[in-house]
Amino acid sequence: MLILPDFLIATPGDTPQRGWGVRVVDDVVTAVGANADLRRDFPDDEVWEAPGQVLAPGFVNAHAHLYGVLAHGLPLDKAPSGFWPFLEDFWWPLVEDRLDHEMICAATDYVCAEMLRSGVTTVYDCLEAPHSLPGCLTAQAEVVRARGIRAILSFEATERVSRENGQLGLRENADLIRSTRGSGGLVTGLMCFHTTFSCSAEFIRQAHALGRELDVLVHMHCSEGVHEPEYALAHFGARPLEYYDSLGVAGPRMLASQCVQLSENEIRIMAERGVRMTHMPLSNCEVGAGVAPVPELAATGVTVGLGSDGYVNDFFEVMRGAFLIHKAYRQDPRVMPAGQVFHMATEGGARALGLEKIGRLAPGWQADLQLIDLDLPTPPEPHNLYDQLVLWRSHVHVRAVWVAGALRVRDGVVLGADFGALRARTHESAKRLWSL
Numbered sequence: 001m002l003i004l005p006d007f008l009i010a011t012p013g014d015t016p017q018r019g020w021g022v023r024v025v026d027d028v029v030t031a032v033g034a035n036a037d038l039r040r041d042f043p044d045d046e047v048w049e050a051p052g053q054v055l056a057p058g059f060v061n062a063h064a065h066l067y068g069v070l071a072h073g074l075p076l077d078k079a080p081s082g083f084w085p086f087l088e089d090f091w092w093p094l095v096e097d098r099l100d101h102e103m104i105c106a107a108t109d110y111v112c113a114e115m116l117r118s119g120v121t122t123v124y125d126c127l128e129a130p131h132s133l134p135g136c137l138t139a140q141a142e143v144v145r146a147r148g149i150r151a152i153l154s155f156e157a158t159e160r161v162s163r164e165n166g167q168l169g170l171r172e173n174a175d176l177i178r179s180t181r182g183s184g185g186l187v188t189g190l191m192c193f194h195t196t197f198s199c200s201a202e203f204i205r206q207a208h209a210l211g212r213e214l215d216v217l218v219h220m221h222c223s224e225g226v227h228e229p230e231y232a233l234a235h236f237g238a239r240p241l242e243y244y245d246s247l248g249v250a251g252p253r254m255l256a257s258q259c260v261q262l263s264e265n266e267i268r269i270m271a272e273r274g275v276r277m278t279h280m281p282l283s284n285c286e287v288g289a290g291v292a293p294v295p296e297l298a299a300t301g302v303t304v305g306l307g308s309d310g311y312v313n314d315f316f317e318v319m320r321g322a323f324l325i326h327k328a329y330r331q332d333p334r335v336m337p338a339g340q341v342f343h344m345a346t347e348g349g350a351r352a353l354g355l356e357k358i359g360r361l362a363p364g365w366q367a368d369l370q371l372i373d374l375d376l377p378t379p380p381e382p383h384n385l386y387d388q389l390v391l392w393r394s395h396v397h398v399r400a401v402w403v404a405g406a407l408r409v410r411d412g413v414v415l416g417a418d419f420g421a422l423r424a425r426t427h428e429s430a431k432r433l434w435s436l
């Protein structure tokens with residue numbers, strides 16, 4: 001099939017090509033070129049005409065908590081006063097510790113459909129629900145497969161409940177990694193633990209040893225607020241990245257999400273060791289965490305992806321956050337240009353997650369695609385297209401989405417998704433979560 005739009009973003013961050021499109025065969029892109037050349041070279045192909053639209057790689061949501069949607073609007077007597085109270089008084093007791101399989105599956109199904117609607121074709125999910133072990137990832141994987149989005153699923157193993165619960169969490173990850181390996185399906189796994197303040201050194205080393213053994217990335221939350229650096233300095237005499245480095249685990253296998261409160265030395269460690277990171281601009285604001293030094297990290301060559309963190313799931317809003325927050329914080333409108341943000345939202349996320357052949361549209365790369373309407377009040381041009389997309393588009397402008405060549409959204413409608421039924425299910429789960 002040929003998809004022939006007005007503009008093509010083949011390599012995110014590079015200048016978009018006017019009047020170019022792609023050829024897709026099964027689950028991969030097989031040719032990229034001028035629309036006229038593709039029509040001439042493949043006259044027998046079915047043609048998907050996309051006038052007034054841009055074809056781009058699907059978004060990679062490089063850090064989500066799908067269950068987080070159930071916390072939207074959860075009644076609170078008083079708002080948490082900082083990052084640590086947010087975890088201790090709110091997120092752990094009122095959300096994560098109460099989750100069961102039905103709540104996890106209801107939220108997963110709704111949010112996957114919602115993300116497809118906003119052009120997301122890949123999501124990395126981090127599930128922390130200590131009382132839903134074992135089997136929560138298997139249940140979640142079934143829902144994700146049926147919805148048809150590409151996903152890396154993981155359980156955020158933690159010793160904050162008990163040592164035994166921590167072991168169950170690591171095993172949950174290992175079981176999913178082994179059961180999905182080589183299956184060729186859309187769902188895979190990785191190794192994941194929580195933080196330096198909820199996991200012992202022995203546990204952290206064990207998680208990394210499992211990551212090496214299973215040849216997967218090892219994910220953790222890192223310095224989301226000032227709490228973790230203060231804890232690490234008090235208990236280990238070093239900041240979190242320095243501590244990880246002293247344990248011998250800081251390297252390209254390490255995927256550190258958040259990284260809001262970093263010292264210059266920690267930025268240096270991340271760059272030198274090849275540590276990957278994901279940036280969550282909106283949820284960093286939500287919890288009063290601070291502003292991550294993303295422009296500095298990117299400038300030193302650290303691979304950066306963007307994530308929703310289970311907060312606002314419209315990925316255009318996440319891009320807008322990344323585009324705007326750093327300009328205000330640094331009082332410099334030149335940082336985080338739209339092309340760089342769009343790269344982080346697509347190929348950057350794929351690189352952060354260690355995914356091969358995802359995030360670009362080139363021969364042999366996966367056909368994870370989105371078509372976005374360009375019915376803008378000013379002309380879309382190669383010089384302004386990233387700004388037009390990052391600033392003035394939202395999920396309602398996504399016309400079509402393909403995951404691995406399979407059509408998932410047509411004319412803005414998520415195929416096979418009954419949002420009324422999906423909502424009824426999440427309402428049921430939310431009411432149960434809130435009233436337990």
Ligand SMILES: [Zn+2]
Pocket residue numbers: 063064065126221257309
């Ligand atoms: Zn998170």
